[in-house]
Amino acid sequence: MQIWDLSAKAIDGREVSMADYRGKVLLIVNVASKCGFTPQYKGLEALYRRLKDRDFLVLGFPCDQFGHQEPGTEAEILEFCGTRYDVTFPMFAKVEVNGDDAHPLFQYLKSARKGILGSEAIKWNFTKFLIDRSGQVVERFGSRDTPEAIEPDILPLLDAIPR
Numbered sequence: 001m002q003i004w005d006l007s008a009k010a011i012d013g014r015e016v017s018m019a020d021y022r023g024k025v026l027l028i029v030n031v032a033s034k035c036g037f038t039p040q041y042k043g044l045e046a047l048y049r050r051l052k053d054r055d056f057l058v059l060g061f062p063c064d065q066f067g068h069q070e071p072g073t074e075a076e077i078l079e080f081c082g083t084r085y086d087v088t089f090p091m092f093a094k095v096e097v098n099g100d101d102a103h104p105l106f107q108y109l110k111s112a113r114k115g116i117l118g119s120e121a122i123k124w125n126f127t128k129f130l131i132d133r134s135g136q137v138v139e140r141f142g143s144r145d146t147p148e149a150i151e152p153d154i155l156p157l158l159d160a161i162p163r
Contacts, residue, residue, distance in 0.1 A: 001108065002135050003018050003105075003108060003109075003131060003135045003137070004017075004018050004019040004022055004135050005018075005019075006018045006104055006105045006108060008061070008092050008093070008095070008103065008105055009092060009093040010090065010091070010092055010093065011062075011074045011077065011078050011091040011092055011093055012074075012078075013074075013093070016090075016092070018105070021057060021059075022135065023055065023133050024055040024056065024057050024133060025051075025054075025055060025056045025057070025130070025131065025132060025133055025154060025157045025158055026056075026057050026058075026059055026129075026130070026131040027044070027047070027056075027057070027058045027059070027128055027129070027130055027131075027147075027150075027154065028059045028061065028105070028109060028128070028129045028131065029044065029058065029059070029060055029061065029126060029127070029128045029129075030061050030062075030063040030095075030097045030106070030122060030125060030126065030127055031060045031061065031062050031063070031070070031091075031125060031126060032062065032063060032064070032066065032069040032070040032125040032126070033062070033069070033070055033072060033077060033080045033081075034069040034070065034071070035066070035067070035069040035070075035124075035125040035126065037124070037125055037126040037143050037144075038125075040126050040146060040147060041081060041084070041085035041087055042085055043146055043147030043148055044058050044060070044087075044089065044147045045058075045085055045086060045087050045088065045089060046147070047147045047148075047151060047154070048088070048089040049088070051154065051158065052089075054158045055133070055158070056154065056158060057089060057090060058089040058090075059089070059090050059091075059092065060081070060087070060089060060090070060091045060092065061091075061092045061094075061095050061097070061103070061105075061106075062074075062077050062091070062092070062093075062094045062095070063094065063095055063096065063097050063125065064094060065096055065097060065098055065099070066124050066125050069125060070094065070125075074093055074094060077091070077094070078091060097110075097122045097127075098121050098122055106122070109129045109137055109140075110122065112136075112137035113129060113137040113138075113139065113140040114140070123142065123143070124142075124143045125143060126143040127140070127141070127142060127143060128140070128141040128142075128145065128150065129141075130150070130153060130154065130157070132157045132160065133157065133160060138153075138157065139153055141153075
């Protein structure tokens with residue numbers, strides 16, 4: 001299986017194939033509106049705006065599995081992200097990232113790039129997975145890793161030719 005074989009529901013209800021993003025560098029993030037890391041939306045949006053013309057995308061996946069910090073509906077989440085952080089990168093419907101009901105995309109990401117001590121479980125909101133143009137999961141970043149701090153890991157991937 002490859003990431004391109006998976007799909008997810010956009011926040012507006014459309015089914016989106018990850019194959020639509022083939023050839024792009026992706027940063028997939030589980031996000032939440034009421035978390036101490038929520039201000040990272042600002043950095044994620046800034047990163048997206050700076051690099052989107054180089055085929056870079058941030059994909060936001062709201063998740064309410066950590067401290068009930070994403071309690072809103074998709075419409076409420078979209079409004080919050082738009083009015084509070086002027087988010088323009090693609091947002092998706094709320095998902096689970098851990099457990100039996102974890103979204104297949106996150107099952108794939110976690111198995112492809114394990115966390116600390118080999119754990120697959122996502123520990124908190126704003127865990128980030130960096131995917132290269134060929135669809136390989138090249139890095140996993142924790143909640144404390146800010147968009148600004150991981151930009152140096154993204155830049156070389158933008159110049160790489162896909163395999």
